[in-house]
Amino acid sequence: TQLLEQSPQFLSIQEGENLTVYCNSSSVFSSLQWYRQEPGEGPVLLVTVVTGGEVKKLKRLTFQFGDARKDSSLHITAAQPGDTGLYLCAGTGFQKLVFGTGTRLLVSP
């Protein structure tokens, strides 16, 4: 079974701070996705990274796929209360995704 560990599990910060969330595995993935889930809703895709070393930016969010395609990170600059939610990474398996354990982020005004 491929496992994806995310750290930290919980993060509580003030508006305006920067943060990084990590997603690590001992397995190689051909691609990796990041989703955000708000309370009471299903996850929504933020980004897909497919190439080792790839960096993608989505406004204040920066996603990086590790060179060996075993890990990824999500960096948020100047966090806002609207960034609050559960962040999930998901690696590609055969015909399906393997989801990480999740990082719950709370951004306070």
Added chain:
Amino acid sequence: NAGVTQTPKFQVLKTGQSMTLQCAQDMNHNSMYWYRQDPGMGLRLIYYSASEGTTDKGEVPNGYNVSRLNKREFSLRLESAAPSQTSVYFCASSRGAGGLYEQYFGPGTRLTVT
């Protein structure tokens, strides 16, 4: 355009009871999935259907059965509910199977088994 719909939104069952969770998508997607979400464990795949007419086990299939009724609908059945099946269940769909396709999720069904 409703996307992925799930019924019911909430359900309470007694141990041993059975029920079927319904899922439908209106995006003409080929692949559909059932996940369960428990605190601290992210999303775990129960069953999936890569295309109409096929179903396969995921990570945690024991105690569940599925039916891909047609291209739009994918149901999940609990034959004899157990307290360990208390969870939030999500249905998802995607245009194709695999990591290059975005999965679209329903709002979830919150199931409690007493």
